[in-house]
Amino acid sequence: MLKIWGRTNSFNVQKVMWTADELGLAHERIDAGGAFGGLETDSYTALNPNRRIPVVEDGELALWESNAIVRYLAAKYGSGTLWPEDPGLRSLADRWMDWQITTLQPQLHIIFWGLIRTPEADRDMAAIDAAVVVIKPIWQLLDEHLSLRRFVGGPDFTMGDIPLGCAAWRYFNLPIDRPRLPNLEHWSTRLQERPAYRRHVMLPVT
Numbered sequence: 083m084l085k086i087w088g089r090t091n092s093f094n095v096q097k098v099m100w101t102a103d104e105l106g107l108a109h110e111r112i113d114a115g116g117a118f119g120g121l122e123t124d125s126y127t128a129l130n131p132n133r134r135i136p137v138v139e140d141g142e143l144a145l146w147e148s149n150a151i152v153r154y155l156a157a158k159y160g161s162g163t164l165w166p167e168d169p170g171l172r173s174l175a176d177r178w179m180d181w182q183i184t185t186l187q188p189q190l191h192i193i194f195w196g197l198i199r200t201p202e203a204d205r206d207m208a209a210i211d212a213a214v215v216v217i218k219p220i221w222q223l224l225d226e227h228l229s230l231r232r233f234v235g236g237p238d239f240t241m242g243d244i245p246l247g248c249a250a251w252r253y254f255n256l257p258i259d260r261p262r263l264p265n266l267e268h269w270s271t272r273l274q275e276r277p278a279y280r281r282h283v284m285l286p287v288t
């Protein structure tokens with residue numbers, strides 16, 4: 083049975099919970115991080131020297147970095163479904179997973195942390211407003227990509243949808259100005275039909 087460390091309102095933990103549920107993997111989740119703490123202990127540091135959530139224990143292996151965990155679970159347990167067997171299709175899913183971390187997430191982080199996790203009196207509204215503007219053409223790139231395919235990695239749902247599906251739920255539920263993103267909205271509706279997405283991602287944004 084997998085052990086998944088991390089609180090349910092962590093975006094990065096949600097990626098892992100959604101993946102495990104899509105694959106029907108038996109798992110136990112342990113609250114950690116945020117108000118639960120527990121990341122500074124020696125035993126947790128031995129699992130993840132970065133002292134961050136999520137961590138997944140699969141037998142003797144301790145895994146960290148959420149997108150790397152999604153890839154591992156997909157490769158080990160979802161070959162042909164979440165993990166496309168065709169290298170070209172796999173690389174399509176893979177590159178958008180990297181894009182989520184490197185291109186999209188830095189801007190989304192500024193907006194989310196600023197508006198949701200920072201008390202109003204301490205908010206840097208100039209930085210938040212700037213990120214709201216900068217992120218628009220970034221999402222438009224994905225919108226354009228989705229104008230030609232049903233899912234991020236092609237015609238079928240794959241691991242490539244998971245990090246971006248978590249990011250999209252947050253983005254659409256933040257009290258900010260957004261551009262029209264018709265293809266992204268249709269894709270998001272398709273994700274919302276998935277019971278595992280509803281269980282682990284479609285939660286209040288806190």
Ligand SMILES: N[C@@H](CCC(=O)N[C@@H](CS)C(=O)NCC(=O)O)C(=O)O
Pocket residue numbers: 092093094095114115116119121133134135136146147148149
């Ligand atoms: N790049 C890492 C980021 C991990 C990370 O920053 N996790 C946050 C939660 S989303 C965390 O551990 N925060 C400290 C806490 O929850 O106490 C990943 O994708 O796993």
